[in-house]
Amino acid sequence: MDLLSDGSYDSGQNGQRQSRLASGFFITFEGGEGAGKSTQIARLARRMRAKKYEVLVTREPGGSPGAEAVRHVLLSGAAEPFGPKMEAILFAAARSDHVEQVIRPAVEHGSIVLCDRFIDSSRVYQGVTGGLDTDFMQALEAVAINGMMPDMTLIFDIDPAEGLKRAAARRGAGDAADRFEKETLAIHRRRREAFLAIAEAEPERCIVVDASADPDTVEHVVTAAVFAALEKRVPTQRKQTAPA
Template sequence: MDVSPDADYLERYNQSTHAWTKAFRLARGFFITFEGGEGAGKSTQIERLASKMRAKKYDVLLTREPGGSPGAEAVRHVLLSGAAEPFGPKMEALLFAAARSDHVEQVIRPAVERGSIVLCDRFLDSSRVYQGVTGGIDQAFMDRLEQVAINGMMPDMTLIFDLDPAEGLRRATVRRGAEAAADRFEKETLAIHQARRAAFLAIAAAEPERCIVIDAAADPDTVENVVTAAVFAALETRAPARDRQVTPA
């Protein structure tokens, strides 16, 4: 699996802000994160949702973690290649936090403040699970790090894609091709992946106002329909039509 920084990533996704003749902008933007274990289909579904929202003329910014800003994309290569692994989970958590802080201040916050809908593939819950729960870092340290990294930029909504880890790893292998190398997170034991699944579900149970669990075992079209219904229902509640502004791109 190629984990080198994708030079075209930001250009490819961030162009969406100006891609339409007219776009819905909310009085205040809406920040949605996609979370879950390996192979659960987050990346497929975030792309599908972005396409649907753009077709309805919403002003959408699609981004990801680790990465999403030039500085964070450089850190992404270090993290996914495994170069930071010898320094231990605490150092890795610091790198994730540094990348997230840059991503928030350079990309996410400005987009939300201008009224865009931000869709982010992984965010703080992945750090809570990967570095906190299965990385063995105590919660107090992770909480302090999170506060600094996000600086108040909590997601308005989080979709947690739930899938049996064995099936997720099978899907991940198919996706990248059997001959391609797995990234360092995919290589970990099934027991670790199962612990991560349990941790994501625990977050959803603890924060039901923010989190929705999506059954990712269904076929992609069914999952897409569930995701679309959940997001548009949340937008109607959060931002009724009278609060939308149609602005030239």
């Protein structure tokens, strides 16, 4: 999706242009392994683009050239020997680049940003199960996001054993699990509890989605929640039509 000279995005569909909100909207998707976040992001993006919203889909770790360079180091486990603190710093460095190069410009432009993982994953993976000090994690987060908090967070909840089965099926027989998928079931269960604790502590931002349901049911729940939030946040939007 390319930025056009007049500031709108080309949807890539027959030259039509998508709607830009007067104020952008930043939605993050969180949860354990195999919860179906990527599937639901793709489905939601299709629905929103069909309604002519400008949508940017991105992910963490990664999402910008600088952050993608760090992604392999983190997911391969190459950073693990340096310990959880250094790993958290690498995540934060990647996030800072991602925010400033991709997320903030898109939100300021008026786009809807859908991000696969963000700050809550760091709070859970490096903070809770990484054993890092809360003050350290909060300071790192503040620097990395520089005020770019999500407007809405969907937390996909699934039993970790089922999620890991899904993740293995998704990978296929020839692909190895990443550094986080390889960890013990007990650790994955702690992460599930930590995500739910975040949702309970921040109900104005977070919505828990039952990810154990079939994909169509989950899609219905996600779509209803997101469009309801958009209607409350942005009651009117600026439409742009296709060029003559």
